Each structure stands twice: as C-alpha cells, then as structure tokens.
Amino acid sequence: MTPELYSSLSLALPELIIAGGALVLLMIGVYSGERANSTVTGLAVAILIGAGAWMLLFGGTGKAFGNVFVSDPFAVFMKVLMLIGSAVTLVMSVGFAKAEKFDKFEYPVLILLSTVGMMLMISANDMITLYLGLELQSLALYVVAAINRDSVRSTEAGLKYFVLGALSSGMLLYGISLVYGYTGHTGFDAIAATLSGADRQLGLVFGLVFVLAGVAFKISAVPFHMWTPDVYEGAPTPVTAFFASAPKMAAMALMVRITMTAFEPIAADWQQIVVFISIASMVLGSFAAIGQKNIKRLMAYSSIGHVGFALVGLAANTETGVRGVAIYMLIYLVMTLGTFAFILAMRRKDGNVEQISDLAGLSTTNPMMATILTILMFSLAGIPPLAGFWAKWYVFLAAINANLYALAIIGVLASVVGAYYYLRIIKIMWFDEPVGGFLPMAGELRLVLGASGAFVLFYVFFGGPVGRVAEAAAKTFF
C-alpha cells in the first residue's frame, strides 16, 4: 500500500501542488482582504509555472491510485498546453481586473481549482476520475462565468452555462452508467478489454453516444455548442479568454483519451459520431460567425469551428490523426490567446469595447496592433505559411490518409467560408474610416500578443521539432 501510494502521489504531484497552492492562496486572500488580488494572481501564475516545470523536469509516466489516474506523454503534452492557457489568461486578467473593478482574489483561486479539475480530466483513466475532474472544472467555470455578479449579462451567462452544464453532466453520467451496465467496469483499460472480447452491443453504443455528448458539450461541438456564444459574450473578457483556451485543451484531451483507450474496440461507431459532430461544428462555426457583430461572440463561433477542424484529426483514428489534433490544439491555443490579448486591449477612455466596428481604421490609429491582429486573423483563416495553415494541414492530411475524403473536402470548404469573417476583420481594420484608436496596450498584453504573432509567423521554421514532440505524444495510444 505505502509504496503504491508514494509512487501515486509522486505521479500526481503537479495536481497536488496546484490544489495545495489554491488552498494557501485562498487563506492569503481571505486574510489580506480585497487588495490581495494582484498578489494572489501573481502567486497563482507562479504555482502554475512551478507545477508545469516540475512535470516537465521530473514527471514520470505510469498509472496511479489503482489505475484510475494515468500520466503519459500525451497527458504531459496536453497538460502543458492547458497550464500555459491558464497561466497566460491569469496574467492577462490583471490589467482588466484593475480597470473594470473585477479584482476578486477568488478568481485566481477558482482558476487554480478548475485547472486541477482539467488536469484530472486529461489524466483520467477511469470514468469516475473523468466525472470528478469534469465536475471540479465545470463548477469553477460556472462561478467564474458569473463572477461579475453586478452585470446582468455575466450572471445570465453563468446561469445558462450552469443549467446546460448540469444537463450535459446528466447525460454523461447516464452514458457512464450504461457503459458500466454493459461492461461491468469503469476503468478505461478494463472497458476496452471487455469490449474487445464481446460483440457490439447497441446499448453500449448508446452509452457511448451519451458519454461523447457530455464531453462534446465541454469542447462546445455542435449540437452541444449552444451555450458558447452567449457565455463567451456575457462573461468578463478574461474569463472568456480562459474558457476559449484551457478547458478546450482538457476536454479535447479527454475526448481523445476515451475514444483512443476505452472505446478503441468500437472505433467504427465513435468515428461516425466524431465525423458527424466535426462536420456540424465546422459548418456551423463558419456560417454563423459571418453574421456576428461582437468580437467575443465571433470568437465563440470561431472556436466552435476550430474544434470541428481538430476533430477531423480524431476521426481518422490514426497516429497521424492524434498528432494532428495535438498540433491543432497547440496552434489554436496560441492564436486564441493572442486574439484575446488583443480583445482585452480594445480599450477607450470610457472603457472596453467589443464591437467589430470599433476596429475600423485601426491600421492608421494603431498600426502595430493592426498588423499583429492581421497576422493572427490570416492564421486563423488558415493562410499559408502561417501556423493556422499547418494546423489544418496536419488534420486534413490524416483524414485523407484514412480515406475520409468527404470529411476533408467539407472541412476545406468550411474553412473557405470561415475565411470570410476573418478577412472581414482585416478589411475593417485596413480599409474603413478610422473611428478613433485604443489606449496604449498594457505590457503583459503586448507581450502575449507579440509572442503569439511571432509564433504564428515563424511557426514554419520550428514546426518540425514541435511536430516530433506531438508525434511522441500521439504514440501513447499506438
């Protein structure tokens, strides 16, 4: 017992660091009052970085707590992405918090606890771990969505997210119970072992549908996406940035893990489901975004579309496919963080603005911001040689190799339609009459935006090594 517990604890040390850190920060926050926000945020970022560094330097691989928790290269890869997402969004929230009276020390604490939940999701090797991690994550997200409690939009966003999230949790649980009923196990490995020996049972497939529906809600894939635009628009912008980055990484990792381990023997079934939600997400994400006027809402549809593209790689059910998903999520993360750094910097004297029309003529009023956002938009649209192109390239390549031609063709067409609204932003920035510039960017936002732009622009030069790391991560399942 003791040696097992010891090795288990050492495998889960990053999670423990963050959970313990969250408790400490909570105490610090409670006892030093309202002014502690920036201190707590700084410490939270330090904790996240520390946990990530520990994981990269000393993190081992293996299974823990009686096979319910797993640490492998794929988990490490996705956790690093997720930690980057959490840390960067926390950093970006500092300026906003000061300006918008949003300086609650609970925010970083909740982000940390949510991060723990997400790490558990990524490392889940059992349905119960999956569910607990998901709930820990979601519950914190419901709260942060509504954290600006004096704003009607924010509370409405939180409430909507909560109710729909509860519905999806119900579905997930129902699916888990069906799967348990048909296999007698909750562990992923045991489920896979049972399934590979048995005939395909329709009841189990139903369970699969419900489980995937529950996870698809978290990655906001169509038709479980409906909450996304409202919540993205209503939540405070740093929260939206967080929603669009870290939880997407975790939920996508979870999606990959349950399909690649637990349900691997019935790949033919889940592939159909993934193809369906992938196509639906790509198409809806592309079409619905066209009509948007609010840039946060636009980013919501953009994220729906991008999730659809990433799922293309998963649908292939191959090593290249999983590698494609990993690379896609990495590039998506960087582009999203950069774009939200920009959105956070859309400040005038009388506060933050969110309308796309506010960007008009930015190229004359603030050329540097406009240039970087243009690069990001081109990348999001998938214009070579920017990173966004390579992301799409890898997933479509996997789909073609797996003979999923229809999926790849629909994906390419959807990306053409999707390019329209990214290009429209560029057009508004460069060719419309200026409506007045923004206040100077805060240093941390400048840093994030610049780094993101540089990554996207120069990805073509270091894409090879990144691809090899992603490949090592993908090898976990093959």
Added chain:
Amino acid sequence: MLNGLEAAFFYLFAFIAVASAFMVISARNPVHSVLYLILTFFNAAGLFLLTGAEFLAMILLVVYVGAVAVLFLFVVMMLDVDFAELKSGALQYAPIGALVGLILAAELIVVTGGYAFAPQLATAVAKPTPDIATRTNTAALGDILYTDYIFYFQVAGLILLVAMIGAIVLTLRHKEGVKRQSISAQVARTPETGMEIKKVETGKGI
C-alpha cells in the same frame, strides 16, 4: 435477482420515485414540486435500504430531505416567482419535447430490452456491503473511503470547496454601516474600557 417481497418493494419504491420525479417537473405549484422532490428522496432511501446500505439511506434523508430540500422549500416560498409565466414559453415546445423524449425512450427500451447486461455484473453486485453483524455500514464505508478511494474522496472534497467558494463569491455582499457582533471584543472588555466614571457636580448636568 430480486424476488418475493423484496421485489415487490423494489418495484413499489422505483415506481413511486419515477412518478414523483415526473410530478416535480409537471406540478404547477412550486411548493408542490419541492414536496414531490422530498417524496422522491424518500423512495430512493428506501431503495438503498433494500440493498442493505443503511448508512447511505439515512444520510440521504438527513442531508437531502432534512437540509437541501427544506432549504429549497424556504427559497421557493420566499421568492415570488411566477413559474407559470416562466413555463409558458417552454410549454410551447412541449409537443416537440415530448416527441424527442418519446423517441429516445422508445429506442432505449428497444435496445435495453433486447440485449443482455454484462454477465460479470452479477458478481460485482454480489458483494454489496459486508454483513452488518461483522462490520457496521459506516465502518465498512470508512474502510475503503480513506484507502482505495482516497483519491476520489479528496477530489470530491475539492469540488465541495469550489461550491462553497462559489456560493460566497456570488452572493456574499459586505454591506457598509452594519454593526456586527465582535465576540472577542466583547470578551476582552474590562471595566476600565467599558465604563467611565465621572464625577457629577450637583446642580449641573454632564
């Protein structure tokens, strides 16, 4: 498999649980809804009892009926919400909802009816709880809760913590100008700090 009296009670509890759950969402009066919810909890507790999980049955009653549901009841009674109006929009879509629900239900019945559960499930259920004579329910739970399931237990604890923080963040408001009781200050009072003795000269007020 269940049979005899046990089976009869199982189906009774199960039926009432499902029926009252349906009433929770269909009752017009919100207070009635909460009452039906309590009834559901009771039946669930009954089901627990049937499997020998007495501790869980009691906890369910104490926590859910005694605390949660009653709290709900207070909240519902205190808030003047016109649920009928809220529902009117949703009712418009009731036919579609019913259709979708029917389809789902039909499919599930067809599928679950025609297929066998995993055979090993029977063995998994075969050792639900240790005999009450050898080990009490509470002790048996404790045996595994802090050993095999320590991980889940701690994560569940974190979830509750989040719920607590969330509740405070979203609802607690510090009101200015509220006089609060400070027990330490009260206890620390001495006659010197609490009293001031003044000599009052006759013929003059203070």
Added chain:
Amino acid sequence: MYQAIVFLPLLGFLIVGLFGTSLGAKASEYITSGFLVIAAILSWVAFFQVGFGESEVFTVPVLRFIDSGSLQADWALRIDTLTVVMLVVVNTVSALVHIYSIGYMHHDPHRPRFFAYLSLFTFAMLMLVTADNLVQMFFGWEGVGLASYLLIGFWYKKPSANAAAIKAFVVNRVGDFGFILGIFGVFVLFGSVSFDAIFATAASYAPVEGAHEATAAVFNFLGYELDRGAALTVICLLLFMGAMGKSAQVPLHTWLPDAMEGPTPVSALIHAATMVTAGVFMLARLSPIFELSHTALTVVTFIGALTAFFAATVGLVQNDIKRVIAYSTCSQLGYMFVALGMGFYSAAIFHLFTHAFFKALLFLGSGSVIHAVSDEQDMRKMGGLRKLIPTTYWMMVIGTLALTGVGIPATIIGTAGFFSKDAIIEGSFVGHNPAAGFAFIALVIAAVFTSFYSWRLIFMTFHGKPRATADVMHHVHESPPVMLVPLFILAVGALFAGVIFHDAFIGEGYSEFWKAALYILPENHILHDFHGVPVWVKLAPFAAMILGFGVAYQFYIRSPETPKYLASQHRGLYAFLLNKWYFDELYDFLFVRPAKRLGTFLWKTGDGAVIDGLGPDGISARVVDVTNRVVKLQTGYLYHYAFVMLIGVAALVTWMMLGSTF
C-alpha cells in the same frame, strides 16, 4: 567596372525610387544623373578597352538565376564589342537625357519619380544588352517595356497618355509573344538558352547540301513536322516578331507615334536612341542563327524596307513636331533591319550607333523648341523661331544634316548619317536576297522623303512668319545651359561619329574591332562588295538628299501655297498619308472592336451572369441565407438550447441504431 556600369543605374533607381520624396527633387536629380555620368564614362573606357584592345569575349558572372533540370540560365554580363557599343550608346544618351531633364522637367512636381523611372529604364536596357542568355535578355526586354509604359504614362492624369502607354504595352505584348515562343523554340532545338551553347551548336544547322540528317524532323510547330532548316527559320521569324514589336516595324509600329505623349526626354532616350533599337541589337546578337536562315533574312529585309518607305511617306505630312521625328525613327529603324537582312550586321549597328546621336539630338532639340513655345507641338503654330532661339536652331540643323546624310561622296568628309546610311543603301544594292532589289529602291525613295520631311520640319519651325500668338512669341526664350550642353555633346557625336568610327565598324578595322561578336557566313561577301558599287549607286543617296532639300525649300520657303494646293488636288492620297495608311483604323476594326465585343460578352454574360451568378455571388448569397437562419437559432432561450442538445443526442442515437440494423 562592368558591374558598376550595369548596377549604378539600379542603385540610383532604388535610392530615388524608395526615398525620393524624402530626399527631395534636387537630390534625386543629382544622384541619378551623377550615377549615370559615371556609368557613361566607364562605358567609354570599356568601349576602347574591348573594341580597340586585345581582349576576347568574356563574361562577368553575377548570380545563379534559374537552374531547373536542363534549363540553366545564370545571370552574367556578356562583354564583347557588340555589348560595349550598346553600353556606350545607352549610357551616353541616358546620361545626357538625365542632365537635360533637370532643365526640361523643372516645373514638374513629380521629378523624383521621373528620374527613378529613367534610371530603372537604363538598368533594364543594360540588362538587355549585357545578357548572356535569352532568358536574361527577355528579362531586360520586359524591363524596358515596363519602364517605357511607366514613362509614356508619366503624366497619368492625361487620358491620352494613359491610352498611349497601354497601347505601347499591348502592341509590344504581341511581339513579346513571338519572342518568348522563339526562346522556347531555341531551347527545344538547342537544349540551352545560353548564347555560347546556342552559337556552338548553331553551326551544325548550317544549310549543308545533301546531308540527309538535315531533313529529319526535329521540331513540331502547329502540327507541321519541320526539318532542321525549316525549324530554324520558324524560330528566327518568331524572334524577329519580338524585334518587330520592340523596334516598331510594320505592322507592329502603331504604338511608337502615340508614345510621343510621354515627356520629350523620354522620347529621346527610349523611343529614339535605345529601346527601339533593342530589336536591331537582338538580331545582331543572334547573327549566328539568323545568318543560317535565308528565308528569315529575306523577310527581315522586306519588312525593314517596307517600314522605311512607309514611315517616310507618313512623315511627309505630319504636323506634330515630335511625330515627324517619331516616324523618322521608325523609318531609320527600317534601314537598320534592311542591313540586318542583307547580313550586313556591322552596318546596322553602325547606323544604330550614329542614329542614337543625331536622333537624340533632334528629339532633345525639338524638346527645347517645345519648351520655348510654351508646350506647343503643332508646327503649323510655330515658324520664325530662328532668331529667337538660335542655339537650338543650329543644333536642329546639325541633327538634320546628320539624319539626311550630308557629305561629299567618295571622300571621308561627311556627317554621321552620311557614312552609316549610305553604307546601308549601297549594301542593299549588292545584297544577295530576293528582297534586295525592292529594298534598294525603297531605301532611296525613303531617303528623298527623309530629306524632305527633315527640312520641312526645320523650315516650318524656324523660318517664315511666326504663326504663334503674340503672347506665345513674347515668351519664347532660349533653353538654360543644363539643356543646351547635352545638345552640344550630341551634336559633336552627330557630326563626327561617322568620320571617326566608320573604319572600325564597317571598314578596314572590321575584324580587329568586332572580333567574334558578329557572325557572317563565309560566302557572305557584302563587307567587301559594298565598296565596289557603281558610281551612280554611290551618288544616289546624295542625289536623293539634294532632291528632298530642294523640294522642301521650294514648298516651304519660296511658295508656301504649293503644299496646300497639292493637298487639295490629291485629297485622297493626303488623307491616306495623314491617317498613317489607316493602320490604326484597320486594327481597330480587325482586332480592337471584335475583342471588345467578345470581352463585353464574356464580362456581362459569361462572367457576370454565369460565373458570378452561379459562383461567388450566388454562393455568397446562399451563405448569407444560411447564416441568417443559423443565427436565428441562437435565440438566447435556455430551453431552446436544451432542446438542440436533446435533439442532437436523439439524432445520434437514432442514427447509431438504424445504422446498425441496416
């Protein structure tokens, strides 16, 4: 040194083109002109080193350019006598034009742009003449085309200038199409585009009689199987098509007169001295190929003679001072092509060389006149300017003397044109090709016309009574020194270039001067034969010159009524000439209007209705429809959202169930 010659203009272009507005006009002028003067001086040094030194043909490598399979084209400077002659011509005229422009463009607000274009043009022209292979030559070829387009349309606010620029570009495109097909053909036939490789293999294509490998088909053109000789002819004709476009030969000449819409220094540089001679240079450069195709040379002779005659006739009646000179240029280019067609490459290049001086002189002189009379170009509104602008007058006279070829036959006293033009006329008499006889007659008649219209220009502009308004006459003034000094230098060239260099170019010094730069077949004796023509042939150009002068004097000095009378008597002929043989109208009818009709059809019906309607516009309209519907789904009501989720799950479940049963 050669790098400096070629790249100084590029440097000037880059500096002034990129930073011109911040540098200011003055600095821009000095930078570009300074670089060009240095390049010109270096060119003369190179000219004497290569032309009169011992060095053989050599190349100066610059960069690797294209290396794709067997297609290799490096960027290198090929230096031989032909190149250095062109370097001298291009850089000298360009430097003088740069300097002249400082005065001429004085009032223009966009001088940095103008000077940047001039330098760009010069660089492109240098690329062309130093090319080591056909691809590089084509690069320069297109570069000068571009610069020409930009400079003709320099005053882009004038619709006529824009139209002229587009016309020049489009007409050149026809020629370039032939040129590039010719390059493809050369690559197919010789397996290389490098001159050295082409010339080395070309010898094996010589029309050796009886060798039966010569009849084997090597080339398929438009479905015809061509043997070696025919293939060579086809290629030569295609290449010549390029030359016709660039050098304004009939029937691709129409752009040149219109190109006079550009500033006058541009006309002097591009449309008289350098770019239009690119075709002549190309044929001379490719002499080892052309020399092998008798048919192609006959065609070249015929086209050249036709152009010389045609342009001279049109020049007789034009009233725009620049157009007269433009037609004169066209005609003189025809002379050069006749020489090329005869295999008399050296004479063609010699005429190119001398022509550059006196034609640039005439153009810059006419620019000076236009400058003096407040931008008036119509000669009917001039007259009597001799007293007012005497320096310009004498410079124009010198140019005219050189153009008409004044000199004393059988001596070495004469202007530049006397040596070069007469050599061509004499060469055409002894030439051995079917078109030679026609060419000789055409050239002599053209010489009469040349003399007539040249003197007509002088008489109408400078003699007689002033026909301009008093106001204009009042403002007439001599040009500033910055414009006159280039005229003096060119005048020196126009007077003495023939005397000094005729021996090297076409006389005794031929082989020491040219070395291996030009190739002529061993049986081609024209170089020797043209000295031995009968006396009447030698006297013919002289007589033609005298005759033309006499008629012009009679018409415009002694009885100015005669031309009007003649014009009214022969109304049809006059209109025919005045309208340039109705070439523009013919092209308009044959090509422009059908093309416009087709274009309109494809635009309105093909593109607008069919492609846009079903394609982009249709699709985007459908996309907007879909978007509106999708956005409507997002109502904001929670139960809608929940419904969507439930319906999604139900659909998936149903699908999985049905999918498994069927």
